[in-house]
Amino acid sequence: MDGKVALVTGGASGIGRGAALKFAQEGARVGLLDFNPDRLEAAAAEVDAAGPGAMALQADVRDPAALPHLRIRGGSIVITTSVNGSRMYSNVGASVYAASRAARLALGKMLALELARDRIRVNVICPGSVATNIWDNTWVLDREGRRVASEFPVVVVPLSGDKPATAEQIANVVLFLVPDMASHVTGEVVVIDGAQSLLKG
């Protein structure tokens, strides 16, 4: 990724931080965007030390975003969605989360075609369980009362013996999709779940 500049939203933790670090190690300058100022500074410092430059951008993604900048000379977009809402529908209580994830997947596919003539590739990743702090920001209400009495196999991630993916394992796939290695790949959805969604629908 020599000479490239990347913007990573949710860059202060989890998958975003892992991807920012990968990009930096591969020679990209990286803007890390997050709404959490404390974690953001620490992440930006770490990424800066690992590559040619990093910049902390504190912002709320609900404010209008950065896409027009990519138009200048083409580029690549990766959208993080989830197996929830695309391959897995059994996490009771996550109906709105799953709906939002499915919307992102469709948005990515629509934009892959719309932006192809601008030489902008758009791909989507669907992680399964990942060791991130997303659960710290999840509210669970009355979930037990809604749970369906089903017995799932004890091992939920067949490939890793129940261990969730590391943020780095997800970032590796993003790293493949972003630079020229994937230069003819667009509109693609990559599931990264260690076969989890083949076991539990």
Added chain:
Amino acid sequence: MLLEGKVALITGAASGIGRATALRFAREGARVGLLDFNPDTLGEAASEVDAAGPGAMPLLADVRDPAAMNAAVEQLVERFGRLDILFANAGIAGLWAPVGDIRPDEFDQLFSINVRGTFLSVQAALPALRVQGGSIVITASVTGNAMFSSVGASVYASTKAAQLAFGKMLAFELAHERIRVNIVCPGNVSTNILDHISYRNMEKLRYPVRHSGDVPLTDGAPATPDQIASAVLFLVSDEASYVTGEALVVDGAQSMFRG
């Protein structure tokens, strides 16, 4: 008759697929609440449906408004005594434009009607559906789920994908309450939804591809609203008593032809 003794609520019932479905439900013996935000066409639609079956009730409400939706369901249940079927069908096509030219408020409007509206319809209907079990059908689309080539419709497609995922999640969540949830994905249908699309800067987006006659089953002719209503009727009826979490594509093979 497939729906004798049943009571159904249909959103977006004053026109298009909703109206055609209301008529079919009535002819199959259901009493129908027709919910719409358009008072002019709603009265006319409700009269037509009333004349075709055992009873119909116009419900003027905005699907974005939780209080109005709860009140509408209360009125319906008070009048007809129960609720068995929800057809969450209200939706708009919104603005079609290059993604960089869509304002955040235009994005919010589409999600508010199509996704929040579906969510609020389900929430309002659930207490009454839980009493005896029931059936929900959500109108999504091939766009966003099986077809991605309507360039400019990126936000519309996202709402339709969200509705499908929401329906599948609910199919699992509500199964033990004997509430089935299915999704219908129409292709082209001759309704007035296309009249209400706003377009902006679409000339930037045209690809030199022509999809003439792109509905193989009909040499390009769109479905009638009644053809979609048939699929909905099947899904809500006891003919589909073991069908839940299904997304039924009704598109004359259009999505096989055009990606």
